[in-house]
Amino acid sequence: MENMTPKIKDIYKQVISRNPGEVEFHQAVAEVLESLGQVIEKYPEYADHKIIERICEPERQIIFRVPWADDKGNIHINRGFRVEFNSALGPYKGGLRFHESVYLGIIKFLGFEQIFKNALTGLPIGGGKGGSDFNPKGRSDDEIMRFCQSFMTELYRHIGEYTDVPAGDIGVGGREVGYMFGQYKRITNRYEAGVLTGKGLSWGGSLVRTEATGYGAVYFVNEMLKTRNDSLAGKTCSVSGSGNVAIYTTEKINQLGGKVVTLSDSNGYIYDEDGIDLELVKNLKEIERRRIKDYCQYRKNAVYKQGGNIWEIPCEVAMPSATQNELNLADAEILVKNGLIAVGEGANMPTTPDGARFFLNNNVLFGPGKAANAGGVATSALEMQQNASRDSWTFEYTEERLQDIMKNIHNSCYEQAEEFGCPGNYITGANIAGFRKVADAMISLGLI
Ligand code: NDP
Numbered sequence: 532m533e534n535m536t537p538k539i540k541d542i543y544k545q546v547i548s549r550n551p552g553e554v555e556f557h558q559a560v561a562e563v564l565e566s567l568g569q570v571i572e573k574y575p576e577y578a579d580h581k582i583i584e585r586i587c588e589p590e591r592q593i594i595f596r597v598p599w600a601d602d603k604g605n606i607h608i609n610r611g612f613r614v615e616f617n618s619a620l621g622p623y624k625g626g627l628r629f630h631e632s633v634y635l636g637i638i639k640f641l642g643f644e645q646i647f648k649n650a651l652t653g654l655p656i657g658g659g660k661g662g663s664d665f666n667p668k669g670r671s672d673d674e675i676m677r678f679c680q681s682f683m684t685e686l687y688r689h690i691g692e693y694t695d696v697p698a699g700d701i702g703v704g705g706r707e708v709g710y711m712f713g714q715y716k717r718i719t720n721r722y723e724a725g726v727l728t729g730k731g732l733s734w735g736g737s738l739v740r741t742e743a744t745g746y747g748a749v750y751f752v753n754e755m756l757k758t759r760n761d762s763l764a765g766k767t768c769s770v771s772g773s774g775n776v777a778i779y780t781t782e783k784i785n786q787l788g789g790k791v792v793t794l795s796d797s798n799g800y801i802y803d804e805d806g807i808d809l810e811l812v813k814n815l816k817e818i819e820r821r822r823i824k825d826y827c828q829y830r831k832n833a834v835y836k837q838g839g840n841i842w843e844i845p846c847e848v849a850m851p852s853a854t855q856n857e858l859n860l861a862d863a864e865i866l867v868k869n870g871l872i873a874v875g876e877g878a879n880m881p882t883t884p885d886g887a888r889f890f891l892n893n894n895v896l897f898g899p900g901k902a903a904n905a906g907g908v909a910t911s912a913l914e915m916q917q918n919a920s921r922d923s924w925t926f927e928y929t930e931e932r933l934q935d936i937m938k939n940i941h942n943s944c945y946e947q948a949e950e951f952g953c954p955g956n957y958i959t960g961a962n963i964a965g966f967r968k969v970a971d972a973m974i975s976l977g978l979i
């Protein structure tokens with residue numbers, strides 16, 4: 532809060548008192564508002580139109596009951612959410628998260644971030660997010676299906692290809708999107724492919740969507756490195772998580788000549804000094820749905836550290852790709868001491884604010900999530916384009932578009948940071964670039 536102008540600080544205080552207890556949401560709002568002081572000074576119309584106050588208030592918030600029965604017939608009640616945050620630039624767009632930690636504050640932080648991220652892509656998508664406190668771990672396929680069907684039985688009335696287009700996030704991948712799309716189609720009697728993204732390739736999905744977040748994050752890091760005449764080739768990299776984003780981050784780093792030596796899950800991390808064997812990881816995680824520690828059964832040089840701190844492993848590039856606040860100030864200090872030069876946030880808000888500040892103060896290239904991980908949602912928007920034209924593009928063409936989009940995002944963050952007097956600060960650059968796009972559209976659309 533110390534970096535906010537007095538006027539913006541007042542707005543922030545109101546956000547806290549209107550949304551009590553939602554600490555992740557407060558954190559995400561603070562990070563954006565800290566970047567906006569000079570913007571409001573230079574463009575007073577944003578203040579006249581109360582854009583900041585309006586942007587912090589979701590357009591609509593939906594909370595609903597999700598009842599389902601497990602394989603033994605026991606009944607469970609979960610809570611479902613969809614926060615439709617901002618539709619100035621297009622239909623609400625953003626993933627669904629199924630994780631036991633989900634509550635309104637997490638969905639709101641993710642939805643808020645999504646507004647600016649989606650604006651940065653340059654594609655016509657507004658911001659939203661949803662999910663449930665459902666814990667999918669250890670659940671059978673049938674249980675997952677019943678849960679997804681129950682979830683969609685309420686959600687279907689709120690979404691649509693011109694209204695709100697969900698996709699995956701933590702705990703929601705191709706399998707879950709399939710069950711939800713099936714239920715949507717059944718209830719509505721409409722094959723409305725553009726209502727969800729992250730679909731299977733044989734029924735309306737896009738090539739590269741599965742890879743897009745990880746690939747895009749690596750492209751972003753490579754663009755940052757280019758500004759210092761450097762590249763990923765030969766770099767030792769640490770990636771956290773072992774889900775969708777972590778796997779395809781690892782794949783693209785390998786393709787660009789870097790070496791990933793770690794992966795993790797919520798129980799611990801693996802360290803493989805020879806470089807992660809990605810085919811083994813894909814088999815364990817994507818096909819067999821096992822834990823990352825099992826990797827060490829097949830790779831004798833690899834070690835597993837239960838409950839360990841992944842950021843203790845020396846690396847030049849760190850790509851936190853698991854969850855929010857997984858990298859704190861103490862971790863940042865260790866990483867910098869060990870020779871870190873760049874961070875690309877594959878996850879949403881994985882670095883704590885003091886950790887991020889430490890990186891900036893120590894000349895580490897820092898790609899914030901809303902810019903670095905925008906490749907996933909950007910490719911979702913490409914999936915929507917293909918659905919609208921009933922077309923499907925090749926892998927090469929789609930990947931080329933993704934790469935262009937990531938370059939453009941990098942350049943607009945870089946340029947906005949320069950324009951507003953903080954060169955190399957991609958946090959401020961991303962916040963300002965995203966904010967201005969949405970703010971200008973909101974003014975044009977009138978007081979709605
Ligand atoms: P997955 O469900 O595929 O994988 C999540 C990974 O993160 C798992 O390894 C999981 O471990 C770990 N993880 C989740 N929660 C926690 C936690 N509380 N503490 C420690 N580890 C945790 O999700 P994704 O890979 O899709 O998402 C990862 C991150 O990337 C999230 O922040 C998401 O919001 C973000 N993101 C995802 C996009 C996408 O397209 N999928 C797009 C942009 C951002 P475990 O199995 O033990 O839970």
Ligand code: 2IT
Binds near residue numbers: 626699700907
């Ligand atoms: O955080 C994110 O950008 C996502 N989970 C992807 C959202 C999407 O609509 O593809």
